[in-house]
Amino acid sequence: EAGVAQSPRYKIIEKRQSVAFWCNPISGHATLYWYQQILGQGPKLLIQFQNNGVVDDSQLPKDRFSAERLKGVDSTLKIQPAKLEDSAVYLCASSLGQGAAFFGQGTRLTVV
């Protein structure tokens, strides 16, 4: 069974530029999550989708971050404009309802 796929693996951008990350969850998983993990910390939930609807985006900085999940499968997370403090690993995960969440390898973003 294929795992959660994310791309790109690495991205370096200048502050005030925009960037987008892509995630393909495990087939059949209705729930999709985006987490932000700053170096040395645990993952922090940014947004949670159930199929193509948003369940929780309370910790998403909506002035600069946006996310969508087209047709309830793939998802993209966008940052515009990026700030230095957005440097982190962005992790996508998926789950079958209230089952274990499985994570992708993440995208390491460096904002310079």
Add this chain to the structure above:
Amino acid sequence: GESVGLHLPTLSVQEGDNSIINCAYSNSASDYFIWYKQESGKGPQFIIDIRSNMDKRQGQRVTVLLNKTVKHLSLQIAATQPGDSAVYFCAENISGTYKYIFGTGTRLKVLA
């Protein structure tokens, strides 16, 4: 809560010894818990889970113990191997939310 910064708690154990990693969770309404292992440059990897109607669950070389009275979770690794070196996180799922909140990570170092 959020993890500490760059100074994660560290547990150093001799190869072959048993390891015990502890976690305090925050919400008494949490009913499902997962331990994840995260190696450098990778996403969190599922190790073992436990539901709140159990107090112990065993896997291959790993055991999770749950004490709901004091909101405490532990992960026991038997005969620790060099490949067990990683950061370990516990995650709690608040009943009905399908949302995973990560605890403070612990870095496990296995000494040869």
